[in-house]
Amino acid sequence: MDSEGSGELGTVVKSEPVSEPVPVVKPKPTEPLVKPKPPWLAGIVRQAKHVGAVAKRIDDDHWQVTRGERVLTLTDGSRKAELDGAVLFLNEAFSRRTGILALSDSDFESTLAPAMMPVAGTLRSNVIVIDPGHGGSEKGTTNDSLGLLEKDLNLDVSMRLQSLLEDQGYKVVLTRYDDRLVPLEERSKIANHSNAGLFVSVHFNAALNPDAMGLESYILTSPGAVSTNDRKAGDDAQRWPGNAFDSLNFELGFRIHKQLIDDLQRVDRGFKRARFKVLKGLECPGVLVECGFVSNDKEALLLNTPVYRQKLADSLARSLGDFAKSREGEKRS
Ligand SMILES: [Zn+2]
Structure with a gap:
């Protein structure tokens, strides 16, 4: 829960006469609200x-x-x-x-510090929530010549990932198990109600430029920072519940991105940040992966093969599992 507004000096002292003497509350010296620049x-x-x-x-x-x-x-x-x-x-x-x-x-705060000094912290559960993007009337991106729909690819990779993570002993919840529309806000709510320890949203990409291809991974933008996605999705300076995990988001997101790049050997479009709706309301670390371009004819051919989609799931299962394991260990010790 957010502790904002529960300032130490906000104690209300009743003015009515009481039998007991009212203890004198001496104000403590306070830290300046804006720290001088170090x-x-x-x-x-x-x-x-x-x-x-x-x-x-x-x-x-x-x-x-x-x-x-x-x-x-x-x-x-x-x-x-x-x-x-x-x-x-x-x-x-x-x-x-x-x-x-x-x-x-x-x-300095949101890149250098988490990259060089990972924070301590354990996951609140061994539940991993997988979010297959889009569904139902929302097809996501499409490749008409191959008849590819992003929503189907997302669900396929998510279900492969589910089975791999369950084999590793994790409890897995999907935000949808079939071809149906789930509103964006609902997806983070499902994660929160499932007491998720980790959240991953699975998507495929598209661009006007038919040559664009490769992999991207996203975490929630830190408060006040500029998003690094092309469209600057939902850019604002607000602090979201998901920002409570900025450092863990960084570690999780980067680990997933690096593993995907190493395992799949596709174009590295970068580890980025955006204020995506599915990430804003999360009460656990989360990441959104863009697993390739449906709009690129060459890459779409690859995405259309079960072998490639299994490779994607294998890679995601490895990095998610490694991250979760490293965060359980601290809990036990
Ligand atoms: Zn998508």
Whole structure:
């Protein structure tokens, strides 16, 4: 539950006379609402140091931030970065801020920190909710020449994933088990009512450009940050229930994205952020995956094969299972 509004100094002292003496409540010194900007945000070297990492310039345009095995590669003037070899989009370009190359404050908080210093935290249950996108009258994207409907592909991959995760011992709930329309808000509600520990929404992509192909993975945009999807879906600065899991979302989403890229060897369109309705209301970490372009004739042929869809499900089961397992371990210890 959100603790907003339960400020410590908000105690109401009754003014009526009472038999007991009213204890004097001394106001505690309060933290300023807006913290002064810390000096470590001055440049990438200091930003990296603050999260236990080391930043080094590798050539004229590129910097590398490393901590242990983790490597974040940044390009001067670009939002496109790489984490452990997979593409990731920053909220804002890595650029000169007051004369020194630095990440924006929001990228420091929502990208560098979770990438270099994963937070502790356990999942609230071993229930994984899979959301096959669209359904019923909402076909999603289509490929008319192959007769492909996104809603069918989503359900097919979701059911393959369900069986793999159940084999791993997880309890799995789908937001739909057949070809029916489920409103977007309803999908996160199903996850919340099922006490989901994790949520994954399965989609396939389309673009006006027929050459566009490859894989994308999305998590909910952090409050105040700019979404990195092309259409800036539902962009606003509001804090959503799903934002309580910003760090875990990052870890889950990136793990899933990297695994998909490694396993399927398709074009890496990046790990991105958007304020998608299915992610906003979640009370657990969640991710939305775009498993390929139905609008690209070459890729659509591949998506049309059960072998490829099984590969997708295998990859998702591996990363979801690994993530869930790593978060159970902490609970037991
Ligand atoms: Zn879709």
